[in-house]
Amino acid sequence: MKVLVAGATGALGKQLVPRLVAAGHEVSGTTRSAAKREALFESGAHPLVADMLDPDQVAEAVAEVAPDVIVHELTSLSGAMDLRHFDRDFALTNRLRTEATDHLLAAGRAVGIKRFVAQSYAGWPYARTGGRVKTEDDPLDPTPVDDMRESFDAIRHLEDAVTGASWTEGIVLRYGGFYGPGTSMAPDGDHVKMIRERKFPVVGDGAGVWSFVHIEDAADATVLAVERGRRGIYNIVDDEPAPVADWLPAMAAALGGKPPRRVPRWFGRLVAGEAATVMMTEVRGASNAKAKRELGWEPRHPTWRREVAAVAA
Numbered sequence: 268m269k270v271l272v273a274g275a276t277g278a279l280g281k282q283l284v285p286r287l288v289a290a291g292h293e294v295s296g297t298t299r300s301a302a303k304r305e306a307l308f309e310s311g312a313h314p315l316v317a318d319m320l321d322p323d324q325v326a327e328a329v330a331e332v333a334p335d336v337i338v339h340e341l342t343s344l345s346g347a348m349d350l351r352h353f354d355r356d357f358a359l360t361n362r363l364r365t366e367a368t369d370h371l372l373a374a375g376r377a378v379g380i381k382r383f384v385a386q387s388y389a390g391w392p393y394a395r396t397g398g399r400v401k402t403e404d405d406p407l408d409p410t411p412v413d414d415m416r417e418s419f420d421a422i423r424h425l426e427d428a429v430t431g432a433s434w435t436e437g438i439v440l441r442y443g444g445f446y447g448p449g450t451s452m453a454p455d456g457d458h459v460k461m462i463r464e465r466k467f468p469v470v471g472d473g474a475g476v477w478s479f480v481h482i483e484d485a486a487d488a489t490v491l492a493v494e495r496g497r498r499g500i501y502n503i504v505d506d507e508p509a510p511v512a513d514w515l516p517a518m519a520a521a522l523g524g525k526p527p528r529r530v531p532r533w534f535g536r537l538v539a540g541e542a543a544t545v546m547m548t549e550v551r552g553a554s555n556a557k558a559k560r561e562l563g564w565e566p567r568h569p570t571w572r573r574e575v576a577a578v579a580a
């Protein structure tokens with residue numbers, strides 16, 4: 268099939284393009300930067316330079332390729348994040364989840380795409396009540412934290428627009444937190460650095476449950492979604508959702524450092540803000556049962572726990 272990957276140079280895009288090529292697809296990939304054309308070409312993709320926030324450039328790129336499938340992996344998350352200003356830091360990602368989604372859907376409709384696969388997130392958007400591990404049928408948070416409201420609305424916009432596109436097979440992949448090469452959990456990644464430097468404390472009881480996924484497994488699942496996904500939402504997470512109070516000390520120990528600091532909830536709220544505090548204490552994890560059952564996906568890295576030692580090495 269002809270597959271257009273929007274965001275082919277990102278952490279996930281870089282893993283996805285060679286897999287799609289190896290599976291026999293004709294792949295095009297987008298970047299904003301002419302300097303990255305060569306790298307895209309080397310990875311087997313036909314490079315397209317375009318700003319996905321510009322509807323004319325999106326229409327032109329999509330029309331040039333006339334793909335069967337569009338994969339939307341656009342984010343703007345590189346660089347240090349400041350969780351005290353969550354929506355401000357996610358502002359560009361939010362535009363990519365709203366405006367760029369709409370541009371890509373419109374352009375895809377004009378050329379009659381069969382499938383549209385888009386990146387979403389399995390984690391803080393789920394309701395912070397009830398069971399600690401959520402399925403795709405569980406509700407999203409009815410009362411998001413004030414400073415996460417715009418980011419929450421952007422995710423909901425993407426998910427509703429994609430799954431509501433009745434003229435195509437609209438598929439949303441709610442990835443867990445990425446780890447592995449090119450991510451913040453790589454040996455040289457921002458989060459690993461913070462953990463090493465004891466700047467990533469356990470806040471309150473650390474009961475917030477996080478779901479992770481190895482970036483290579485996320486890319487494998489995306490190939491399956493491109494080839495056989497059905498309209499709807501899939502959690503793409505590993506087999507072991509874990510509370511912060513579990514995974515963070517395990518990661519710190521594997522890195523050979525001291526255990527993470529522990530700070531009370533009120534202090535976390537004061538210093539790191541409400542969004543970070545909620546993520547440390549209240550968020551829920553996600554179940555991958557549907558992706559296994561319906562996509563036939565099996566993560567090759569079933570638990571972050573096994574990878575901790577590899578990261579440390």
Ligand SMILES: NC(=O)c1ccc[n+]([C@@H]2O[C@H](COP(=O)([O-])OP(=O)(O)OC[C@H]3O[C@@H](n4cnc5c(N)ncnc54)[C@H](OP(=O)(O)O)[C@@H]3O)[C@@H](O)[C@H]2O)c1
Pocket residue numbers: 273274275276277278279280297298299300303317318319320340341342343344345346363388442443444445449450451452
């Ligand atoms: N589920 C998760 O945990 C999750 C999800 C996403 C990202 N992350 C993390 O965030 C960090 C950075 O992610 P990343 O490496 O994927 O980088 P990123 O800076 O978020 O960029 C992702 C992709 O979006 C493209 N892009 C951004 N704005 C664009 C625009 N206006 N028009 C066209 N393309 C645009 C980029 O292309 P160009 O820059 O080449 O133009 C790139 O291909 C990593 O640590 C990653 O693990 C985590």
